[in-house]
Amino acid sequence: MFGSIAKALFGSSNDRYVKSLDKIVRKINALEPEIQALSDEDLSLQTQKFRERLAAGETLDDILPEAFATCREGSRRVLGMRHFDVQMIGGIVLHRGEIAEMRTGEGKTLVATLATYLNAIERKGVHVVTVNDYLARRDAEWMGQLYRFLGLTVGVIVPNLNEEERREAYNSDITYATNNELGFDYLRDNMKHERGQMVHRPFNYAIVDEVDSILIDEARTPLIISGPTEDKSELYVAVDQVVKHIAPEHYEADEKQKTVTLTEDGVEWAERQFEQAGLLVGSNLYDVENTMVVHHLDQALKANVMFKRDIDYIVKDGKVVIIDEFTGRMMDGRRWSNGLHQAVEAKEGVRIEPENQTMASITFQNYFRMYPKLGGMTGTAATEAPEFYDIYKMNVVTIPTNVPVQRVDEEDEFYKNTHDKFAAIARLIRERYETGQPVLVGTVSIEKSELLSDFLNAEGVKHNVLNARFHEMEAHIVAQAGRLGAVTIATNMAGRGTDIQLGGNVEFRVDDELAEMPEGPERDAAIERIKAEVAEEKRKVLEAGGLCVIGTERHESRRIDNQLRGRSGRQGDPGLSKFYLCLEDDLLRIFGPDTMFAKMMNANLADGEAIGSRYLSKAIEIAQKKVEARNYDIRKQVVEYDDVMNDQRKVIYEQRADIMDAEAVGDVVIDMRRDTVNTLVADACPAGSYPEQWDVEGLKARAYEVLGIEIPLEEWMQEDHIEPERIEDHINALADARMEERVASIEAAAWSNLEKAILLERLDYYWKEHLATLDALRQVVFLRAYAQKTPINEYKQEAFGLFEKMLEGIRIDVTRILMTAEFRMQQPDPMPLPDLPDFLTQPGLLETHIDPLTGENDARPIPSPASSLGMLGAQGPGQVPMGTNPWADQDISRNAPCPCGSGEKYKHCHGAMV
Template sequence: MFGGLAKTFFGSSNDRYVKSLGSIVQKINALEPSLQAMSDDELAQQTTRFRDRLAAGETLDDILPEAFATVREGSVRILGMRHFDVQMIGGIVLHRGEIAEMRTGEGKTLVATLATYLNALAGKGVHVITVNDYLARRDAEWMGQLYRFLGMTTGVIVPNLPDHERRAAYHSDITYGTNNEFGFDYLRDNMKYDRASMTQRPFAYAIVDEVDSILIDEARTPLIISGPTDDKSDLYRSVDLIVKQLAPEDYEKDEKQKSIILTEDGTERIERLLETAGLLQGANLYDFENTQVVHHVNQSLRANMMFKVDTDYIVKDDKVVIIDEFTGRMMDGRRWSDGLHQAVEAKEGVQIEPENQTLASITFQNYFRMYPKLSGMTGTAATEAAEFHDIYKMNVVSIPTNVEVRRIDEEDEFYKTMQDKFIAIAKAIRVHAEKGQPVLVGTVSIEKSELLGEYLTQEGVPHKVLNARYHEMEAYIVAQAGRAGAVTIATNMAGRGTDIKLGGNLEFRVEEELAEMPEGPERDAAIAKIREEIEVEKQAVLAAGGLFVLGTERHESRRIDNQLRGRSGRQGDPGLSRFYLSLDDDLLRIFGPDTMFAKMMRSNIGDGEAIGSKWLSKAIETAQKKVEARNYDIRKQVVEYDNVMNDQRKVIYEQRSDIMDADTVGDVVIDMRAETVNAIVAEAIPLNSYHEQWNVEGLKERAQAVLGIDVPVDQWIAEQDGLEPEDIETRIREAADKLIDDKSAGLAPETWSQVEKSILLQNLDHHWKEHLAMLDALRQVVHLRAYAQKTPINEYKQEAFAMFERMLSAIREDVTSTFARAQFQMAPPPGLPELPDFLTHHFDPLTGEDDSDDWDAATFGTLPQQMPPFQIPQPTGEAIGEDPADWEGKVSRNATCPCGSGRKYKHCHGALVA
């Protein structure tokens, strides 16, 4: 009660915090007249002055008002846009490492320029992270005009960029790119074999655009780099044929968890079917020998019973193409992990492509927590404020709108069946469209989009469908969704980042209608005419009530619904939003209140009737909160498990960096050899044991197998009475050291150093890859220990630590053994090991969805035969010069050599020479 009274009189803590920033905004505004009086050159020189002041000891906070005022004045001159005061508040919030929640249309892209410019003055680089490549390119070019005017460099990271361009982009003052690209570059850099080929520099500051989408929605999905394994296509097809013979009573589905398990009868039935097909070892499906078959059966069950065509994926050009559950976009070439994609391919009868093995992995949580300062912006973050603070230690600050919101959010309408709902939706759309009001319709799947399209066709309503099948037109369709009478159906509100302007978008109309018209007075007149038409149309749309946003279903997250609503009512425009629901909707069916709710609805609503009440809307919100809590638990669990791996990842990556940076790694190799000798002796001669208990023969065999030397331990014992284990260890170590010294004596010191680095890195990477596979397998089974009253995450930590210790021991032994067994001869220094061909994945542990198909053959290798070929970019003579000595670092090592020989650069002019 008292809290409510205090909030009424003093405002919420958010309101008070925003109000406190007003004094800084006043200082910024007071500087505006003096900056307006400067010439362009004087304004551009501000950057140099600011950097000098920072070098002299001032802080970023000291120069914030002047820097922000400089950016605002530069924006007015270059972009024709002046930052509002609320945008200045948003900029301060971003600079302080917090999340600025600003409604759609409030100009978040422009807000980011303030904090980006200020932090870039420090010279450590600023990363601006967006949700897709289109926005990264658009914002880098659009806002880059302002940065270049102020004397700063801008780079953009997109897939398949050559290494030298990628490195240059990262060394710019400001770097734009997608979350996937930044994360994968971090993993790729830690797979490189020399420091010079790494692209990123140490992290300093990042601004995450659409921060809820990247740090919440996509944070269930680790980033994974993997390489191909053996082809098991026949096994997938055989298992698929067997699974299709199962009846519904043979399995139990859990749609909440998107999982499926066999019943007892189903297990017996599938055992007999597998036995008949010759795929079962023994009589029990769950015998150790059948582990692989069980895995294939489980994935085939999920593919056949849980994943639906035109909802989770589509079949296009004889390929299974995933549909992004958040945006509805078609994710060409991207694949589910863990054999699920192959199971779906078998189900659909298309070509099955081999599985992949994990080579490197990281979650977004652990990637973004490496930034010393992290901030973000979005239109919808308040509902996830607790998670942002728990995981990322970031506060959410709601920034007031520049103009009061005039959109009307109406109560939801409920119908008994989906058919009744769609009939009502089609009629409502026709009514609003006929009076000239644009309508934006949000659906949750392609299937629903096309079904609604059929209803609209029956009603005679012209419309455009924006979903995965037509994503090429995405930006254009969204931009023109505000035209009078326009009806646009969007799957999960694809096209975020593109403004819906009432009356239409000038830039897109000019591009479409005047593409062939040359520059000149005639084109200028045509543009002026289009501008007039848009203004007239805008007034008509405003009179009709602005944009009408219609949701055909509630999403499992309130944020996605709010994103859809937020497309209407930008910058004080009028608007309307309403959601239509039915008892057949997935959210109500799976997560809604149970039988009483459903029975009451079915018995009290007639066919075609609609009801709406705050009580029902509250019930929906409760269901959404349940789903949000479940998804948070999933993301939290992903973080808990990855935290274990993260500590180990840091050790391995730091070890790799130390090896690459060291002039010589001889001491590391000697230490590894000494520890290996110690382990071999300790194994054969237990602590405080008698001579009779020593395993002398075993010691000799191990020394020969690992160290490549014959050690006459029995002779030593006979010659010296009271020989201690320490003496034996010393003698074996000296013999092993002499063997390696003799081998290295015939090679130049720099050659031997290169050999040592190469062997160390190859062994480190091989064992880390195997360790990742074992951790994946451990995580799949550790949850079963809950049945023994044990906490799975604690069991995982203990097992993972023990496995890591064993891996380090195996690395030491393998490195020692490699040096002992290998033969070395005088030759040019060996090239550093080549990276394998690999795929990048960003998959969801809950649904298996993947949204990353960045083939890296352009930089690291050739493409497997099953993937569609593409051309490795060939640099031109102008870009790299004519002298082969200048080509190093500019030409991809796997690209064709520019000399015209037809060979790869690494085998021609790029070959390493002594």
């Protein structure tokens, strides 16, 4: 109560904070006459003056008023747009590393220029992050005019750029890019073998557009670079054939968690089926030997029971393409992990692509937390403010609109079933259509959008459908959704990147209607005609009531509903929004009020009858909050587990950078050899044991295997008071002598390059294997909860032990190769350097990320590690150089160890060339 009174008297904390920024805005406005008096040349020279002031000791905050005033005047001259005062407030919020929540149509793209320009003056680089490539290109070209006028350089990162083009773009003062491109470039940089091949420079400042979509929706899954593993398609097909015949009483499905579990009878039935199919070892499905079969069974059950065609995915050109739950867009290249995508492919009878092994990964949370300063902007962030602060330490600041909002948000209407609801929606749309009022309808799936389309066809309403099947035309459809009588069905409006302007969009009409017309007086006259038509049409649309937004059901997240609503009422325009719901909606069915409520609704509502009440709207909001909290827990868990890996990732990537930067790594190699000797001796001669208890033969064998030396251990043990430390000294002396002999036969520079190359190659190999192990650990660690243990704590302990073991493996392996392998000089074949480094041109590598906002192909093949040894080839005892296969004519099993002694399977080593 007291809080409400205080808020009424003094305003909310957000209102007070925004009001405190007015004094800075007044300073900026006071400078406007002075800045306007400058010539174009003097205005563009302002940037250099600001740099001189920074060099003299001033801070960005000191020059903020002048810089913002300069940017505003530059925008007025170059773009024809002058920043409003509320946009100035938004720019200050972005500069301070906070999130500016601004309604749709308030000009967030222009707001970003203020903070971008100010921070780019330092020349440390500013990244402007967009949700798709189209927006990155558009904004870089559009706003780039302003930046270049003010003396700054602008780059844009889009797919299919070569390494040099990417490096140049990152070295610009301002770089536009999507979150995926930035993250994948970071991962690829940390797979390279030379510092000069890396494209990123040190992180400085980033502004994230649609910050809620990128840092929350997309942050539920990590970015992954992966490579293929062995083919198991036959097993997927065999298990799928069994699952297709399972009876509903043999399993229990949980739609909320999207899981399927077998009943006791179901387990017995599955065991009989798998025995007949010859897939079971023994008769017990849950014996350890049948772990792989159980895993495939779980995924096949989920694929056949929980995942529906044309809702969760579609089949296009013989491939299973995922449909995003948020936007309804096709997400070419995205694949479900852990064998689920293969199970769906087996279900649909299409070609089964092999599973992939993770080679590098990072979550968006940990990627963006590497920026010393991070700002963001969106139309809907307030509902997720606690998460933004908990994860990113970013405050959400709601910026007031430039003109008061006139949109009317009507109460929700409830119906008994989907048919009644869609019939009511179709009737309302027809009424609005007949008056000329444009209508935008938001649906949550392809199925629902096409169902509504059928209803509208029956009503005789002409309309456009915007969903995964037609997303190529989306920008043009959205741009004209505000025209007189336009009816647009959109699967989701998040991150579309195009404002709906009442009366239509002049720019898009010019592109569509005058694309073939050459420049000249005739084209100019046609453009003026289109402008006049749009102005007249806007007047008629305003008279009809502005844009009418209809939601066919509530989304899991209130943000998505608000994004749909926000399309109406742009810049003070009139508008209307209304949501229609029924008991068959997924949100109400899975998360909504209890069964008694549903029975009451069914009993008291006649067919076609609607009900509206604040209680019902409140119940829906409570259900949405439950889902939001659950999704936050999922994302938080992703972060907690990735934080463990992130600490290790930092160590590995820092070591790689140190190795690449070092002129020579001889000291590192010596330390590794010393640690390896210490490990060998400690294993054979445990502390506190007596010499007669030592594993003499084992130590001699390991010393020969790893160090290539024979040690007279029995002779050393004759010494008085022999200690393990003394044995270490003896072994180190012999190892040092052997290494000196080996180094003497190879040129110093070549040996130094060799050490570097082997060190990086082994580091990458073991890190890749470590990631696979951590993935497996994460899948099973939850079982520790049955033993009253906290899974995340258990994961931390296990992961730390595995990391120590990995480092030990790297030390031993590097020492073994350098001490025992035989090296010979090879002349390289004359060939031009590829655009991508050799080690990143391995066929089959994929970039993947679950991207709910783009339908872009996020799984592009990455062009493979050729030998990173340059002129040197390496081979151990008994090995042969890669490029030849002396066992090609022998009958060697593809899964047997390769005869060369590499430790790899034959099919992954010399057999790969057969």
